[in-house]
Amino acid sequence: MNESDKTKDLVKPLTKPRGRPLGFKQDEALDKALEVFWSHGYEGTSMAELTDALGINKPSIYAAFGNKEALFRKALARYTGGPVAFVGEAMKAPTARQTVERLLTGAAEFFSDKSTPNGCMIVQGALTCGQSSQTIQQELIAYRKGFEVNLSKRFELAKQQGDLPQHVNSQQLAKYIATIHQGMSIQATSGATREELLAIVEIALKNWPES
Amino acid sequence: MNESDKTKDLVKPLTKPRGRPLGFKQDEALDKALEVFWSHGYEGTSMAELTDALGINKPSIYAAFGNKEALFRKALARYTGGPVAFVGEAMKAPTARQTVERLLTGAAEFFSDKSTPNGCMIVQGALTCGQSSQTIQQELIAYRKGFEVNLSKRFELAKQQGDLPQHVNSQQLAKYIATIHQGMSIQATSGATREELLAIVEIALKNWPES
DNA sequence: TTATATTCATACCGAACGGTAAATAAATAA
DNA sequence: TTATTTATTTACCGTTCGGTATGAATATAA
The missing domain is CATH 1.10.357.10 (Tetracycline Repressor, domain 2)
Known part of the structure; x- marks a missing residue:
C-alpha cells in the first residue's frame, strides 16, 4: 500500500488496467466486512471469518485493503458515509x-x-x-x-x-x-x-x- | 474440578488441610481478576495478562477457579456482590x-x-x-x-x-x-x-x- | 522419618491468530 | 506470440491463544 491506493483514486483511468482484473467489487466486499465488524466488533472478528464472509482469500484482502486495522477503518468509513x-x-x-x-x-x-x-x-x-x-x-x-x-x-x-x-x-x-x-x-x-x-x-x- | 469445589465449601474444615497450603488468597486473586476483566472485557483479557495481574501461574489459576469462563463468572459474582x-x-x-x-x-x-x-x-x-x-x-x-x-x-x-x-x-x-x-x-x-x-x-x- | 496430600513451577500441547512468500492464472501491451 | 502487469491460490511464517502433563516443593499424618 502506498500513496496511489486504489480505493482512494478519484479519477478512473481512461484505458483498461494492465493486469488481471479484480475478482470482486471493492464496495461489496467492504459492505460484507462492515456487517461482520458491526456484528462481532473489531476484536471479535477474525481474518478467517472475513475471508469466509467476503469470499476472498486473505492475500487478496491484504492487497486490496491493507491489514485488519485498515480494513476496519474502510468499513467504518462506509458505515459513516452510508447507513x-x-x-x-x-x-x-x-x-x-x-x-x-x-x-x-x-x-x-x-x-x-x-x-x-x-x-x-x-x-x-x-x-x-x-x-x-x-x-x-x-x-x-x-x-x-x-x-x-x-x-x-x-x-x-x-x-x-x-x-x-x-x-x-x-x-x-x-x-x-x-x-x-x-x-x-x-x-x-x-x-x-x-x-x-x-x-x-x-x-x-x-x-x-x-x- | 468436581462437586467438592473449594470455592464453594460453606463449612471450614476443623483440622488443617493436609497438603501444601495455597500460596495466595482466593478473594484477593478474584479481585485482581475482576479488575482486569472489568477493564478489558472478557475477550480482551488473556490468560497471560491474568497470570501477570494475579501473580499466579496458570496451572494454579486453573486448579483454583476452573477455566477462563469460570474465572470470569466468579469475578463477576464478586462484582455483583460487592461494588x-x-x-x-x-x-x-x-x-x-x-x-x-x-x-x-x-x-x-x-x-x-x-x-x-x-x-x-x-x-x-x-x-x-x-x-x-x-x-x-x-x-x-x-x-x-x-x-x-x-x-x-x-x-x-x-x-x-x-x-x-x-x-x-x-x-x-x-x-x-x-x-x-x-x-x-x-x-x-x-x-x-x-x-x-x-x-x-x-x-x-x-x-x-x-x- | 516416612508416607500422603496438595500446590507450585516449568515446559509444553494443538489450535487459532494476523500476516506473507512464492508460484500460478488472467488480463493488456508490444 | 511474447513480455509485462496484476490478482489469485496455496502453503506457510512466527506468535499468541486457552489449556495441561509432569515433576519438584511444601504442608500434615502416621
Missing part, C-alpha cells in the same frame, strides 16, 4: 428539538433495522479490548466525542436562533442526548425491539427544556 | 423517584470511581465478541435484563403504594432508566468525568412522570 447519513441530516432540522427528535427516532429505527446488525457500530466496535486493539478503541471514542461536539454546536446555534432557552448548557444537553443514544444502542444489541426503542425515545423527548 | 451492592440498596428507597435518584447518582459516582475501572462491567464485559465468547455475552445480557425486570417491579410496587401515577408503563419506564444507566456506562468508559455524569443524571431526573 448513518441520517445523523447529518438530522442536524439540519429547523429547530434543536426537531434535530433531537429525528436523531433519536432515526436511531431507534436504524438500530432495529432487520437488514443490518443491531445497534451502533461506533459504540460496540471496540468498547473494551486488549492492548492490540486500543488504537481502534481510541478512534471510536473520538468519533463518539465528535458526534457530541456537533450536537453541542447545533444547540448553540439554536440558542442564537431562539428555539432553545439561553439558560441551557449545550454541552451538558448534548452529552445527555448522546448518553440516551448510546444506551439505546446497548438495548438494541441486547435484543430490544423497534417498538421498545421508540417508547424510550418518547419518554426521553418529554424532557425538553422549557423557557 | 454494585448500592443497586440493591437503591431498590429499597421509600419512593420510586428516590430509587431512581439513588440508582443514577450512585452509578455516576461508581462509574467514575478512581479506585476501580470506569464504567459497568456488565455492560462492557462482552458487548460484541467472537463465537467463543457468546456464552458469556448472553449471560451478561440476561443480567442486564434482570436489572430491568427488578426496576419494573419496583415501579409496579410504587404504583400500588401511590408514589407513581397509575398511567405510567412500568416496563417502558424501567427500560428508559436502564438505557440512561447503560449510556452513562459508555460515557464513563470513554472518559466522562464524575461531574459530567452527575450533570447527565440531573437532566434525566427532570423527566419524572407527573400525576
Whole structure:
C-alpha cells in the first residue's frame, strides 16, 4: 500500500488496467466486512471469518485493503458515509428539538433495522479490548466525542436562533442526548425491539427544556 | 474440578488441610481478576495478562477457579456482590423517584470511581465478541435484563403504594432508566468525568412522570 | 522419618491468530 | 506470440491463544 491506493483514486483511468482484473467489487466486499465488524466488533472478528464472509482469500484482502486495522477503518468509513447519513441530516432540522427528535427516532429505527446488525457500530466496535486493539478503541471514542461536539454546536446555534432557552448548557444537553443514544444502542444489541426503542425515545423527548 | 469445589465449601474444615497450603488468597486473586476483566472485557483479557495481574501461574489459576469462563463468572459474582451492592440498596428507597435518584447518582459516582475501572462491567464485559465468547455475552445480557425486570417491579410496587401515577408503563419506564444507566456506562468508559455524569443524571431526573 | 496430600513451577500441547512468500492464472501491451 | 502487469491460490511464517502433563516443593499424618 502506498500513496496511489486504489480505493482512494478519484479519477478512473481512461484505458483498461494492465493486469488481471479484480475478482470482486471493492464496495461489496467492504459492505460484507462492515456487517461482520458491526456484528462481532473489531476484536471479535477474525481474518478467517472475513475471508469466509467476503469470499476472498486473505492475500487478496491484504492487497486490496491493507491489514485488519485498515480494513476496519474502510468499513467504518462506509458505515459513516452510508447507513448513518441520517445523523447529518438530522442536524439540519429547523429547530434543536426537531434535530433531537429525528436523531433519536432515526436511531431507534436504524438500530432495529432487520437488514443490518443491531445497534451502533461506533459504540460496540471496540468498547473494551486488549492492548492490540486500543488504537481502534481510541478512534471510536473520538468519533463518539465528535458526534457530541456537533450536537453541542447545533444547540448553540439554536440558542442564537431562539428555539432553545439561553439558560441551557449545550454541552451538558448534548452529552445527555448522546448518553440516551448510546444506551439505546446497548438495548438494541441486547435484543430490544423497534417498538421498545421508540417508547424510550418518547419518554426521553418529554424532557425538553422549557423557557 | 468436581462437586467438592473449594470455592464453594460453606463449612471450614476443623483440622488443617493436609497438603501444601495455597500460596495466595482466593478473594484477593478474584479481585485482581475482576479488575482486569472489568477493564478489558472478557475477550480482551488473556490468560497471560491474568497470570501477570494475579501473580499466579496458570496451572494454579486453573486448579483454583476452573477455566477462563469460570474465572470470569466468579469475578463477576464478586462484582455483583460487592461494588454494585448500592443497586440493591437503591431498590429499597421509600419512593420510586428516590430509587431512581439513588440508582443514577450512585452509578455516576461508581462509574467514575478512581479506585476501580470506569464504567459497568456488565455492560462492557462482552458487548460484541467472537463465537467463543457468546456464552458469556448472553449471560451478561440476561443480567442486564434482570436489572430491568427488578426496576419494573419496583415501579409496579410504587404504583400500588401511590408514589407513581397509575398511567405510567412500568416496563417502558424501567427500560428508559436502564438505557440512561447503560449510556452513562459508555460515557464513563470513554472518559466522562464524575461531574459530567452527575450533570447527565440531573437532566434525566427532570423527566419524572407527573400525576 | 516416612508416607500422603496438595500446590507450585516449568515446559509444553494443538489450535487459532494476523500476516506473507512464492508460484500460478488472467488480463493488456508490444 | 511474447513480455509485462496484476490478482489469485496455496502453503506457510512466527506468535499468541486457552489449556495441561509432569515433576519438584511444601504442608500434615502416621
